[in-house]
Amino acid sequence: MSDMAAPSTAPDELPRAKTDWLPLLLIPALGLLTLPFVGSPSTWVTLTVAGLAMGMMIFLMASGLTLVFGLMDIINFGHGVFISLGAYATLIVLGPLSGWAQADSLGLNLALLALCILAAMAVTGVVGAVFERVIVRPVYGSHLKQILVTMGGLIVAEQAIHAIWGASPIPIPLPQSLRGAFVLGDIVMERYRVVAVAIGLVVFIGMQLLLNRTRIGLLIRAGVENPEMVEALGYRIRRLFVSVFVAGSALAGLGGVMWAFYRQTLTAGMGMEVMVLVFIVIIIGGLGSVGGCFVGSILVALVANYVGFIEPKLALISNILVMALVLIWRPQGLFPVARR
Amino acid sequence: MTEPLLHLRDVHTHIGPYHILHGVDLAIPQGELTVLLGRNGAGKTTTLRTIMGLWQASSGQIRFDGRDITAASTPDIARSGIAYVPEAMGIFTDLTVRENIVLAARSGPVDKARLDWMLGLFPALKRFWNLPAGNLSGGQKQMLAIARAISEPRRLLLIDEPTKGLAPVMVRSMIEAFKALKAAGETILLVEQNFHAASALGDNVAVMDDGRIVHSGRMSELVADKTLQQRLLGLSLDAHQ
Amino acid sequence: MSSSPALALPFDETRRRGGIMSRVLSSDLPRSKALTVILLGILLLLAATPFLFSGSQPVSTAAKICVFIVLVASYDLLLGYSGIVSFAHTMFFGIGGYGIAIALERLGATWGSVLIGLAAALALSAFLAVAIGLLSLRVRAIFFSMITLAVASAAAVLASQLSNVTGGEDGLSFQLPQALRPAFRLLSEPVFGTAVNGRLLAYYLVFFVSLLVFLGLLRIVNSPFGRVLQAIRENEFRAEALGYRVVAYRTAASVISALAATIAGALMALWLRYNGPDTTLSFSIMIDILLMVVIGGMGTMYGAVIGAALFVLAQSYLQVLMGAGSAALAGIPLLPNLIHPDRWLLWLGALFIISVYAFPGGIVGRLRQARQ
Numbered sequence: 001m002s003d004m005a006a007p008s009t010a011p012d013e014l015p016r017a018k019t020d021w022l023p024l025l026l027i028p029a030l031g032l033l034t035l036p037f038v039g040s041p042s043t044w045v046t047l048t049v050a051g052l053a054m055g056m057m058i059f060l061m062a063s064g065l066t067l068v069f070g071l072m073d074i075i076n077f078g079h080g081v082f083i084s085l086g087a088y089a090t091l092i093v094l095g096p097l098s099g100w101a102q103a104d105s106l107g108l109n110l111a112l113l114a115l116c117i118l119a120a121m122a123v124t125g126v127v128g129a130v131f132e133r134v135i136v137r138p139v140y141g142s143h144l145k146q147i148l149v150t151m152g153g154l155i156v157a158e159q160a161i162h163a164i165w166g167a168s169p170i171p172i173p174l175p176q177s178l179r180g181a182f183v184l185g186d187i188v189m190e191r192y193r194v195v196a197v198a199i200g201l202v203v204f205i206g207m208q209l210l211l212n213r214t215r216i217g218l219l220i221r222a223g224v225e226n227p228e229m230v231e232a233l234g235y236r237i238r239r240l241f242v243s244v245f246v247a248g249s250a251l252a253g254l255g256g257v258m259w260a261f262y263r264q265t266l267t268a269g270m271g272m273e274v275m276v277l278v279f280i281v282i283i284i285g286g287l288g289s290v291g292g293c294f295v296g297s298i299l300v301a302l303v304a305n306y307v308g309f310i311e312p313k314l315a316l317i318s319n320i321l322v323m324a325l326v327l328i329w330r331p332q333g334l335f336p337v338a339r340r
Numbered sequence: 341m342t343e344p345l346l347h348l349r350d351v352h353t354h355i356g357p358y359h360i361l362h363g364v365d366l367a368i369p370q371g372e373l374t375v376l377l378g379r380n381g382a383g384k385t386t387t388l389r390t391i392m393g394l395w396q397a398s399s400g401q402i403r404f405d406g407r408d409i410t411a412a413s414t415p416d417i418a419r420s421g422i423a424y425v426p427e428a429m430g431i432f433t434d435l436t437v438r439e440n441i442v443l444a445a446r447s448g449p450v451d452k453a454r455l456d457w458m459l460g461l462f463p464a465l466k467r468f469w470n471l472p473a474g475n476l477s478g479g480q481k482q483m484l485a486i487a488r489a490i491s492e493p494r495r496l497l498l499i500d501e502p503t504k505g506l507a508p509v510m511v512r513s514m515i516e517a518f519k520a521l522k523a524a525g526e527t528i529l530l531v532e533q534n535f536h537a538a539s540a541l542g543d544n545v546a547v548m549d550d551g552r553i554v555h556s557g558r559m560s561e562l563v564a565d566k567t568l569q570q571r572l573l574g575l576s577l578d579a580h581q
Numbered sequence: 582m583s584s585s586p587a588l589a590l591p592f593d594e595t596r597r598r599g600g601i602m603s604r605v606l607s608s609d610l611p612r613s614k615a616l617t618v619i620l621l622g623i624l625l626l627l628a629a630t631p632f633l634f635s636g637s638q639p640v641s642t643a644a645k646i647c648v649f650i651v652l653v654a655s656y657d658l659l660l661g662y663s664g665i666v667s668f669a670h671t672m673f674f675g676i677g678g679y680g681i682a683i684a685l686e687r688l689g690a691t692w693g694s695v696l697i698g699l700a701a702a703l704a705l706s707a708f709l710a711v712a713i714g715l716l717s718l719r720v721r722a723i724f725f726s727m728i729t730l731a732v733a734s735a736a737a738v739l740a741s742q743l744s745n746v747t748g749g750e751d752g753l754s755f756q757l758p759q760a761l762r763p764a765f766r767l768l769s770e771p772v773f774g775t776a777v778n779g780r781l782l783a784y785y786l787v788f789f790v791s792l793l794v795f796l797g798l799l800r801i802v803n804s805p806f807g808r809v810l811q812a813i814r815e816n817e818f819r820a821e822a823l824g825y826r827v828v829a830y831r832t833a834a835s836v837i838s839a840l841a842a843t844i845a846g847a848l849m850a851l852w853l854r855y856n857g858p859d860t861t862l863s864f865s866i867m868i869d870i871l872l873m874v875v876i877g878g879m880g881t882m883y884g885a886v887i888g889a890a891l892f893v894l895a896q897s898y899l900q901v902l903m904g905a906g907s908a909a910l911a912g913i914p915l916l917p918n919l920i921h922p923d924r925w926l927l928w929l930g931a932l933f934i935i936s937v938y939a940f941p942g943g944i945v946g947r948l949r950q951a952r953q
Binding site for chain 2: 215218219221225229230232233234235
């Protein structure tokens with residue numbers, strides 16, 4: 001019977017999968033383009049690794065925000081506080097286990113980092129759940145109120161950090177074996193940055209697998225595109241959204257730990273400072289797009305590093321320039337998310 | 341007379357400041373195809389969306405399968421066995437055809453027999469199985485949308501203008517597919533502007549105007565009564581032949 | 582009702598009467614007896630501060646209130662009337678301050694320098710506001726918030742890095758034109774015990790320019806242009822469908838708001854004889870502005886007056902009170918920490934959140950409601 005019905009199908013040609021490669025090509029193009037300006041290939045590798053590490057950290061901090069926006073059209077200006085909170089949560093682990101940081105054992109040092117990350121993600125996940133319930137939920141549907149209220153949440157939470165841990169900056173040293181650099185011939189790569197790249201890649205691949213290979217991931221992607229239809233299929237999108245919000249907060253906490261060890265100082269405002277980059281990145285990537293967020297993070301970080309080396313004065317505004325150029329090219333960002 | 345599967349009684353719906361449905365009364369009998377006709381803006385889509393809980397009825401009652409679903413949430417309504425195909429189809433363009441169907445089959449993997457049946461109805465889907473649904477043509481998207489609705493057993497299908505904007509050849513194959521669905525015993529509420537398609541498929545017909553049902557009865561009676569057609573729809577069947 | 586004074590009458594009636602007060606206020610009257618009394622009180626106090634209080638702190642506080650009224654009112658034009666959130670308002674405030682500071686420092690302490698500095702600052706602000714508006718508002722209003730945040734932070738970094746122009750973190754101190762210096766005497770004899778010197782002139786310069794700009798903003802929000810802005814705020818799509826070019830209107834609002842903030846920055850610098858990152862550019866001032874406009878009442882203009890007056894007063898005097906309270910509670914765990922003067926933002930933040938949820942009209946909205 002199917003064969004009989006076949007002629008009734010419109011005789012379209014087979015559509016091809018359209019993958020948008022152009023934005024992806026930006027990264028290697030950028031690398032090749034800057035190589036002659038940087039001059040020495042070994043310096044270029046060092047800059048590139050540093051840029052990648054930076055990009056991965058930004059990605060960790062930004063990915064949750066972009067998903068939360070995509071799924072529920074909610075913009076959380078208080079996201080930065082989860083970065084700070086994650087960073088401060090390391091103190092819970094570093095306090096009692098300071099010996100592990102001093103020990104000259106890579107295993108023990110990495111275990112310490114892992115514990116810090118776990119503690120940070122647990123704390124920020126729980127606070128994220130409360131934040132969603134108390135701050136965000138009453139203002140669904142109004143961007144204006146969301147921006148205001150989440151900003152208010154940020155103020156209160158930053159002050160709470162001050163009240164709990166004190167207002168002065170707290171130094172946190174890197175664990176012993178993560179200090180220093182690998183030297184391969186002329187190429188110098190700071191160890192911690194290599195670790196940051198590795199963790200960033202693991203999270204990115206994990207997220208890709210989750211989003212593309214699991215039912216939850218399918219639901220999230222579907223929900224970003226058309227939340228109403230997801231509900232009409234019988235799924236409770238609220239529950240999904242809360243989980244994504246909590247996961248996004250926990251990822252920000254993870255990013256906060258990585259960021260804190262990178263700066264080796266804790267301040268309550270550190271999250272808000274880096275939020276500027278986070279916003280630039282999710283705008284460049286296309287609000288709601290995880291892949292775009294990844295490409296955007298690496299792009300922004302690499303540009304900052306190359307420009308910082310070639311023409312330091314320009315580095316201050318290089319991010320804004322990248323964003324302006326991308327928006328002129330694609331007003332919705334590199335990977336615009338189709339919506340309804 | 342058994343109780344209808346779906347029963348709307350004096351349903352009013354407001355959207356923002358606008359009063360759209362002014363007391364809709366509608367009964368959908370089990371195992372039959374009911375066509376909802378009416379000009380643009382008569383409230384057909386709003387009726388479907390109100391049944392689905394996407395817009396909340398401000399008064400009146402909606403009973404489904406003996407249960408009051410007037411205030412139920414959209415997911416709960418869907419879980420009670422109603423599938424909805426909106427006019428815009430609601431395809432997830434970023435997901436593949438397969439992933440769209442996997443999501444729609446909420447209770448688990450689609451069993452082999454059902455899958456074969458579905459793909460038999462819409463063979464085009466088989467060819468594009470692992471491609472992003474955004475690449476499909478309009479007609480293919482419509483097929484996917486209906487396939488999604490029947491990806492697991494449902495009690496009732498709500499389908500909004502499935503032939504809209506389709507080429508005549510696609511309209512014909514869509515009509516064939518609906519005939520097959522009817523033969524399989526599905527209960528369907530179909531919004532349709534195309535009277536030719538509507539009259540070919542409908543067991544029952546309800547005509548809406550200005551947020552109310554102004555006529556309901558057997559489709560065969562409406563097809564036979566040209567004056568009634570003229571009065572209700574402002575058109576005659578001849579014009580379409 | 583008939584015995585009420587003209588100010589408390591409903592909107593339409595007063596408009597028909599068209600009294601002088603109504604014309605000055607662009608027919609947008611306070612519409613609440615309590616609000617009228619409070620606003621008049623603030624106006625009179627600000628007008629008479631130099632003669633009522635001795636010492637420099639009260640006058641400085643009053644000048645700061647005047648400047649912040651303009652700054653917050655211009656922000657209200659964006660937030661309350663246009664429904665878009667900008668985080669670059671302090672950037673424009675800073676541009677005004679730096680315009681004055683750089684011009685007076687480089688070109689000498691003359692009125693010509695003041696004009697050149699102000700004109701240059703206004704031009705730069707207008708250019709940036711247009712550029713940001715066109716880049717972000719044509720996609721979706723939410724981009725605007727994020728992009729203004731990014732641009733403002735870049736501007737702050739730039740100002741602190743380009744220290745040979747801006748003085749970096751230290752900022753710039755400069756001389757004022759002769760007539761505004763403390764040593765300048767307009768009258769040889771004091772009036773009501775207050776010396777009529779350059780400092781007094783400087784205060785009234787700040788006061789009257791602020792008053793004028795505020796009344797100008799009030800006129801703008803009550804003009805047809807202001808009504809279109811509000812229509813866009815209520816329903817962007819319908820306004821677009823009616824043929825209003827939403828992007829153009831919002832960009833125009835953002836330019837006007839930026840220009841007013843620039844003037845406020847210039848006044849601030851003139852009053853302080855100094856401009857630096859902490860007085861005009863910092864993000865914490867941006868937070869202060871948000872608090873003032875929301876607590877005072879968004880979309881009311883008068884909210885800016887109340888919010889600014891309340892906030893600046895609290896900043897100057899409440900923290901002292903909290904310090905005393907904190908000291909009194911010493912010994913109890915956490916509690917003294919919570920009412921420590923440095924923690925006052927915690928409470929303001931909480932008040933801010935509650936305001937957004939429960940009193941979107943802020944204090945002005947409450948007062949107007951209480952009247953009905």
